[in-house]
Amino acid sequence: MTTDTRSGADPAPLAGSARGLRSRVGRAAPFLPGLLMLTLLFLIPMVIMLVFSFWRTNNDFDLVRDWNVSNYARFFTQATYIRTFIKTLIMASAVTAAGLAISLPFTYFLVRYVSRRLQRAVLLAVIVPFWTSYLLRVYAWQAILGEKGALNQFLMGTGLIDKPSTLFVYNDLAVFVVLIYVYFPFAALALYAALEKFDFTQLNAAQDLGARPDQAFRHILLPQIRPGIITACIFVFIPILGEFLAPTLVGGAGGSLIANLIINFTRQGQYPEGAALAIIVAAFVTVVLIIFRRSLRVEDVVTRG
Amino acid sequence: MADLMRQYSRRQFLKVTGAAGATVGAGAFLAACGANSGASVAPTSPPATTGPVASEGPTAAPTGTFNWMTWGDHYYQAQVDAIAASNNIKINPTLFSDNIDAYTKVKQVGGQLDMVSGDALWVPHYFEAGLIEAWDINSLQVSSQLYSIAREFEIWTKPEGYLGYPFGWSPVQVYYDPANVSPAPDSWEVLLDPKYKGRVVVEDQPVEIMAYMGKFSGAKNAYSMTPEEIAKAKDLLIQLKPNILRLANQATDTIAALKSGEAWIATGNLGTESRVKDQGGPELKVFTPKEGTIGWMDSEMIVKGGANESLIMPFLELAEQAEYIAANFILNGRPLFNEAAYKILVNQGQQERADRFLYNKPETVHTMDLKGPGTSTQAVIEAFNEVFGA
Numbered sequence: 084m085t086t087d088t089r090s091g092a093d094p095a096p097l098a099g100s101a102r103g104l105r106s107r108v109g110r111a112a113p114f115l116p117g118l119l120m121l122t123l124l125f126l127i128p129m130v131i132m133l134v135f136s137f138w139r140t141n142n143d144f145d146l147v148r149d150w151n152v153s154n155y156a157r158f159f160t161q162a163t164y165i166r167t168f169i170k171t172l173i174m175a176s177a178v179t180a181a182g183l184a185i186s187l188p189f190t191y192f193l194v195r196y197v198s199r200r201l202q203r204a205v206l207l208a209v210i211v212p213f214w215t216s217y218l219l220r221v222y223a224w225q226a227i228l229g230e231k232g233a234l235n236q237f238l239m240g241t242g243l244i245d246k247p248s249t250l251f252v253y254n255d256l257a258v259f260v261v262l263i264y265v266y267f268p269f270a271a272l273a274l275y276a277a278l279e280k281f282d283f284t285q286l287n288a289a290q291d292l293g294a295r296p297d298q299a300f301r302h303i304l305l306p307q308i309r310p311g312i313i314t315a316c317i318f319v320f321i322p323i324l325g326e327f328l329a330p331t332l333v334g335g336a337g338g339s340l341i342a343n344l345i346i347n348f349t350r351q352g353q354y355p356e357g358a359a360l361a362i363i364v365a366a367f368v369t370v371v372l373i374i375f376r377r378s379l380r381v382e383d384v385v386t387r388g
Numbered sequence: 389m390a391d392l393m394r395q396y397s398r399r400q401f402l403k404v405t406g407a408a409g410a411t412v413g414a415g416a417f418l419a420a421c422g423a424n425s426g427a428s429v430a431p432t433s434p435p436a437t438t439g440p441v442a443s444e445g446p447t448a449a450p451t452g453t454f455n456w457m458t459w460g461d462h463y464y465q466a467q468v469d470a471i472a473a474s475n476n477i478k479i480n481p482t483l484f485s486d487n488i489d490a491y492t493k494v495k496q497v498g499g500q501l502d503m504v505s506g507d508a509l510w511v512p513h514y515f516e517a518g519l520i521e522a523w524d525i526n527s528l529q530v531s532s533q534l535y536s537i538a539r540e541f542e543i544w545t546k547p548e549g550y551l552g553y554p555f556g557w558s559p560v561q562v563y564y565d566p567a568n569v570s571p572a573p574d575s576w577e578v579l580l581d582p583k584y585k586g587r588v589v590v591e592d593q594p595v596e597i598m599a600y601m602g603k604f605s606g607a608k609n610a611y612s613m614t615p616e617e618i619a620k621a622k623d624l625l626i627q628l629k630p631n632i633l634r635l636a637n638q639a640t641d642t643i644a645a646l647k648s649g650e651a652w653i654a655t656g657n658l659g660t661e662s663r664v665k666d667q668g669g670p671e672l673k674v675f676t677p678k679e680g681t682i683g684w685m686d687s688e689m690i691v692k693g694g695a696n697e698s699l700i701m702p703f704l705e706l707a708e709q710a711e712y713i714a715a716n717f718i719l720n721g722r723p724l725f726n727e728a729a730y731k732i733l734v735n736q737g738q739q740e741r742a743d744r745f746l747y748n749k750p751e752t753v754h755t756m757d758l759k760g761p762g763t764s765t766q767a768v769i770e771a772f773n774e775v776f777g778a
Contacts, residue, residue: 142763143517144492157770163777170778230650249586249650253634331592336632336776344773347594352488353766 136359144352154359171340175323178262186270194278228252253335261329269318277311451476454502454696461720499693507684509760511551520689522549530708533728535750552687554725558657559683563672568652576604576677580627589651592635594772599682611762622771658745659721683756723747
C-alpha cells in the first residue's frame with residue numbers, strides 16, 4: 084500500500100522532473116564542447132600549475148612533492164619581483180590607456196563619417212597584421228627603430244638629427260610603442276562593435292538641449308559604449324601581463340616584464356618557481372576580471388540588443 | 389680572408405653537399421650490394437610503415453623512419469634526402485633549443501624518441517637517469533674517422549660502453565670590432581668596461597651568462613657555483629647590465645647586431661666572426677678570455693626503449709661520413725670531431741678556415757668548463773632575475 088501510494092502519487096512530478104532534466108541537458112548541450120575545452124585546457128592545467136607551485140625542483144630537474152610556500156615567499160621577499168610586477172602593471176595600464184586614446188577617435192570617425200563600404204576596407208586593414216606572425220611583426224620593429232633603422236634614416240635624411248639615435252629601441256619606450264601597435268586592433272575592434280550600434284542623433288539631441296559637445300560625449304556617448312571600452316581594456320590589459328616576446332626583442336637589458344622572469348625559471352626546468360609567479364599573476368588577473376565583470380552590467384548588453 | 393669567405397656562396401655549398409651526398413650515397417649503395425650479394429634489401433620505394441622494416445634475409449638492412457630530437461645544425465636537408473634515397477632511412481626530427489628542454493621531454497616521452505642530441509655533462513646525466521643506452525662506439529666503422537680523443541672522453545665512458553656518438557664542439561669566445569674596441573682585449577673584463585655602454589650583445593641564456601661571469605670571478609665550476617661564487621658573479625652581472633644592448637634570442641640576432649654595427653662586442657660560438665663577415669659586416673677579432681671559458685661538445689645518444697632503435701646505427705654509419713661532416717662544417721662553421729672530414733677540408737683548400745676554428749685542436753675541449761646540469765641552476769636564475777628584473 085505504502086509502495087502503491089508512493090508509486091501512484093508521484094508519477095506526474097517524476098515524469099515532469101525527468102522532462103525538465105532532459106530539457107535542461109538539451110539546453111546545456113551546446114555549451115558542453117566549450118566546457119570540456121575549458122576544463123581540459125584551462126582548469127586542469129591551472130590546477131596542475133597550482134599544485135606544482137607548492138613543490139620544488141631537485142638537481143635532477145625532478146619535481147619533488149615537498150609541500151612548501153617558499154616559491155610564493157620569493158615573490159614577496161625579493162623586491163625585484165614586486166618591482167617588476169608593478170612595472171608590468173604600469174606598462175599594461177599605459178598601453179591600455181594609450182590604446183583607447185588612439186582607437187576611440189579612430190573608430191568614432193570611422194563609424195560616424197565613413198561610408199559602410201569603406202568602413203569594411205578600413206577594418207580589413209586593421210585586421211591584416213594578424214595575417215603575419217606576431218614574432219615577425221615585432222622583429223620588424225627592430226628594423227624600424229634600430230640604430231640603422233628606418234626611423235633613424237628618415238630623421239637623418241630630413242636633417243633633424245646628425246647621427247643615428249640609440250634611444251628608439253632596446254628600452255621601455257620601445258616596448259610601449261610596440262605593444263600599442265600589437266594591441267591596437269583588439270581595442271579598435273571592440274570599440275567599433277560598440278560604436279556601430281550607437282545612435283549618433285542622440286548627441287545632436289543633447290546639444291540641441293543645451294549640452295556642450297564634451298558633456299554630450301561624457302554623459303551620452305561614453306555610458307552607452309562602456310561595454311566596448313571595458314572589453315577593449317580586458318583585451319589589451321590582461322594579455323600584456325603575460326607579455327614576454329616584445330620585451331625580449333625590443334626591450335634590451337632593462338626591458339623585462341614579469342613574464343620574462345617567469346620564463347627564465349621555466350626554460351631551465353624550474354617549474355615550481357615559475358608556476359608560483361604565474362599563479363600570482365593569474366590571481367591578479369582574476370581579481371581584475373571580477374572588477375571588470377561588475378562594471379560590465381548585463382543589462383547594458385541586453386538593452387543594447 | 390675576405391676571398392676565402394666569398395667562396396661559400398649558396399651555389400658552391402650546394403655543389404659540395406651534392407658531391408658529398410653522391411659520394412656517400414654511392415658508397416652506401418655499393419656497400420649494401422656487396423654485403424647482400426646483390427639482394428634488394430634497401431628498397432627504393434618508401435616502406436609501408438614508418439617503423440623499421442625487416443626485409444628478407446638475415447643480413448637485410450633495416451629501413452624506416454626514426455624520431456630524432458636534435459639541434460638544427462646536426463644535419464642538413466641534402467644529407468638526409470641522400471640517405472633516404474640510398475638506404476630508405478628517414479628522420480622525423482624535432483628541434484629543441486636547450487639541453488634542459490630535450491632532457492625533460494625525453495623524461496616524459498622516453499622511447500617515443502629514438503635518438504637525442506645532448507651536450508657534454510648532460511650525456512652522463514641522461515645515462516644516470518636511465519634514459520639512454522651505452523654502446524660500443526667501435527662497432528661503428530665510421531667511428532674510425534673520429535679523432536681518437538673523441539672516442540675516449542672520460543665523461544662519456546662507462547663500463548657498459550660509450551654514451552654518445554661525438555659530433556661538434558665550441559668554446560664560448562668574445563668577438564669584437566677592432567674599429568671601436570681598443571686596446572685589444574684578452575679578458576672577460578672588456579664586457580664590463582663602461583666605454584662600451586649599450587654595445588655588448590650576449591645570448592639570452594641566464595645560466596651561460598652567469599657561468600662566464602663565474603669564470604671571470606674565479607669560480608671553480610661555472611655550472612655548479614657555491615653561494616659565494618654566485619654572489620661574486622652577480623656583482624659582475626650588475627656591472628655588465630648597462631653595457632648590454634640586448635639579450636639576443638638566438639645566434640642570428642647576435643650576428644645581425646654585430647653586422648649592423650649596433651653591437652661592438654659579443655659572446656658566441658666559434659665561427660661568429662665569419663658569419664658576420666659573410667653577411668657583409670665588419671671584420672671582427674676574436675679571443676678566448678685568459679680567465680678561461682665555458683663551452684660545449686655534443687653527441688648523439690640512443691634513447692632507451694626507442695621503437696626504431698635498429699635504424700640508429702645504420703643511420704649514424706651513413707650520416708657521420710666525413711664528406712657530410714665536411715659539408716656541415718662549411719655550412720655551420722664550428723669544429724666537429726671527424727678527423728677525416730678535416731683532411732677533406734684541407735684537400736679542398738679550407739685548411740685556414742678549419743684551423744682558425746680550431747678544428748684540428750679537439751683537445752681544446754679539455755680547457756673549457758663543459759656545459760652540464762649544474763647544482764646551482766635555481767640560485768643562478770634567481771641571481772639573474774634580481775639583476776635583470778626591474
